[in-house]
Amino acid sequence: MPDMLVRLYAIPDATPWCERAAAAGITIRRIDAWDRHALRAFVGSTFGDNWASEAELAFSGHPITGFVAVLGGEICGFASYEASRRGFFGPTGVREDLRGKGAGAALLLRCLESMREMGYAYAIIGAVGPAEFYARICGATVIEGSDPGIYEHLYHEGAQRSARTT
Secondary structure (H helix, E strand, O other): OOOOOHHHHHHHOHHHHHHHHHHHHEEEEEEOHHHHHHHHHHHHHHHHHHHHHHHHHHHHOOOOOEEEEOOEEEEEEEEEEOOOOOOOEEEEEHHHHOOOOHHHHHHHHHHHHHHHHHOOEEEEEEEOOHHHHHHHHHHHHHHOOOOOHHHHHHHOOOOOOOOOOO
């Protein structure tokens, strides 16, 4: 799965996506310190331990480099940046039954806005699964020759390569 490149100076406003998520009862907000254990549990049980470890790196910085989607007081989606590598967006994921309600796009764009505020002109989305989603929401383009990229070492001989959805 290839990496994608996003021009942060040309991303759309996240507000319409946040409003769409809010209409479904989903709140998008920056991750807080007290979310650490709940986020790790959500990501680990929904997307696996590799993603949980990677997402936990968002707590290494200040401010915390990620956002969550919350429904009924429970985390139902997340997105992080500056986790696996500087300048990288991801991992990210939304509970399967809530996809299509705007939360994923809102999480993505809030993270990309934050990266732009940090001074980045471009962001890399690593090992993309849904390339069409990223192209449509933020104008991301595939980086030729980027597959397998930095995640190649995760896959040991005989292990089945699992799809990332970042």
